[in-house]
Amino acid sequence: MKQFPDEFCNQLHDLMRWRRDVRHFYASKPVESALLETVLEAIRLAPSVGLSEPWRIISVKSDAARQKALNNFENTNADALKGYSGDRAQIYAGLKLSGMQDAPVQLAVFCDDGTEKGAGLGAGTMPETRRYSVVSAIMNFWLAARAQGLGVGWVSIIDPVQMAADLDAPDGWALVAYLCVGWPMETSQTPELETVNWEKRDPLLAEIQER
Amino acid sequence: MKQFPDEFCNQLHDLMRWRRDVRHFYASKPVESALLETVLEAIRLAPSVGLSEPWRIISVKSDAARQKALNNFENTNADALKGYSGDRAQIYAGLKLSGMQDAPVQLAVFCDDGTEKGAGLGAGTMPETRRYSVVSAIMNFWLAARAQGLGVGWVSIIDPVQMAADLDAPDGWALVAYLCVGWPMETSQTPELETVNWEKRDPLLAEIQER
Numbered sequence: 001m002k003q004f005p006d007e008f009c010n011q012l013h014d015l016m017r018w019r020r021d022v023r024h025f026y027a028s029k030p031v032e033s034a035l036l037e038t039v040l041e042a043i044r045l046a047p048s049v050g051l052s053e054p055w056r057i058i059s060v061k062s063d064a065a066r067q068k069a070l071n072n073f074e075n076t077n078a079d080a081l082k083g084y085s086g087d088r089a090q091i092y093a094g095l096k097l098s099g100m101q102d103a104p105v106q107l108a109v110f111c112d113d114g115t116e117k118g119a120g121l122g123a124g125t126m127p128e129t130r131r132y133s134v135v136s137a138i139m140n141f142w143l144a145a146r147a148q149g150l151g152v153g154w155v156s157i158i159d160p161v162q163m164a165a166d167l168d169a170p171d172g173w174a175l176v177a178y179l180c181v182g183w184p185m186e187t188s189q190t191p192e193l194e195t196v197n198w199e200k201r202d203p204l205l206a207e208i209q210e211r
Numbered sequence: 212m213k214q215f216p217d218e219f220c221n222q223l224h225d226l227m228r229w230r231r232d233v234r235h236f237y238a239s240k241p242v243e244s245a246l247l248e249t250v251l252e253a254i255r256l257a258p259s260v261g262l263s264e265p266w267r268i269i270s271v272k273s274d275a276a277r278q279k280a281l282n283n284f285e286n287t288n289a290d291a292l293k294g295y296s297g298d299r300a301q302i303y304a305g306l307k308l309s310g311m312q313d314a315p316v317q318l319a320v321f322c323d324d325g326t327e328k329g330a331g332l333g334a335g336t337m338p339e340t341r342r343y344s345v346v347s348a349i350m351n352f353w354l355a356a357r358a359q360g361l362g363v364g365w366v367s368i369i370d371p372v373q374m375a376a377d378l379d380a381p382d383g384w385a386l387v388a389y390l391c392v393g394w395p396m397e398t399s400q401t402p403e404l405e406t407v408n409w410e411k412r413d414p415l416l417a418e419i420q421e422r
Contacts, residue, residue, distance in 0.1 A: 004226060004358045011219050012358050016256035016351055044416050045227035049367055051402055051410040057419045065422040080335045088330060097333070118410050119299060122308070122367045124291045129367045131339070132346045132387070139350035140227055147215045147223050156260055156333045156340045167422050176343070191262055199262040199329050205255050208268045211276040211378050
């Protein structure tokens with residue numbers, strides 16, 4: 001059986017501690033395509049329900065497509081701000097919640113809900129596991145990227161139906177995440193939402209109940 | 212900025228290649244609680260939308276709770292089998308799709324959909340990102356476990372509402388995964404579904420479209 005040494009386990013823990021949701025990128029520092037391909041390979045190694053491999057990716061490159069995506073975020077974010085008041089609204093308004101204006105690589109990640117691959121195995125009562133497979137792939141990608149020094153930011157303040165339409169995504173593709181990728185301007189072990197006092201990270205895993 | 216050496220990146224790739232969905236465990240070889248706690252720590256390091264940390268875990272330990280969970284799987288699996296015919300049905304009937312009869316550790320992983328933590332940030336238009344946060348945590352756990360030599364199997368052939376009721380889960384908790392954890396009887400780089408010719412793994416990531 002393949003063994004992983006203690007030193008690797010410790011470094012893996014470090015990698016997970018240093019993985020952050022990045023919103024500040026060096027806009028003019030490109031991500032080499034060979035490096036990006038190496039990191040994308042991690043997606044293919046993710047688990048998928050019934051081996052359905054339902055992940056689909058659209059690389060958002062053109063100015064027109066990026067502008068539509070940015071408009072989507074800005075409109076959705078303006079709506080979200082209206083849901084807060086007082087201190088919360090003030091903090092929220094000051095947050096930088098996407099790196100879409102800077103990130104050299106932007107990937108819209110979809111789930112092909114209707115794929116016949118896997119013949120439905122494992123997804124009968126929990127069809128949402130197809131989308132969960134895509135999330136698993138994103139996590140592999142995120143960790144592999146961070147190991148190479150790249151930053152990844154997951155933008156969820158998005159109207160997903162509008163995004164699919166704007167990107168002319170094939171029928172049946174549901175947006176799971178909009179990822180910003182690039183070289184991070186700063187790295188920290190502390191989530192930005194904790195730094196600005198939006199929310200605290202729990203120091204311990206919540207009590208595990210037993211049955 | 213924290214750097215990870217090339218050797219670590221290569222080992223991380225190996226880890227992802229060796230991570231499998233495990234269904235065959237050494238039933239009588241216990242998982243030391245200190246080791247399990249170390250691996251569970253990886254959950255706390257996962258990303259969560261708005262820092263909502265919505266992951267909730269019930270450790271399924273008692274004979275009574277395990278029997279209910281096993282019944283749930285067996286009934287759901289029997290129903291799923293009815294959906295196949297011919298060769299597919301024959302292969303399906305021969306698959307071992309859960310390690311629930313062997314795994315020394317069994318964790319029902321839920322999402323607290325109603326948590327107020329994070330004050331809804333990032334989850335306005337995509338509330339499913341709370342459950343995606345739980346999936347991210349499961350992936351961290353899975354990789355950390357495999358690095359320690361532990362196997363993890365994700366059972367999705369489950370009626371999730373019945374499972375929540377049987378385990379007396381608090382209101383608002385939605386089942387995301389039922390995880391079997393233990394020492395794997397065999398390890399391989401090849402998914403079992405590929406070995407039995409249920410489905411092929413794509414040799415390459417599907418073409419990334421551009422917009």
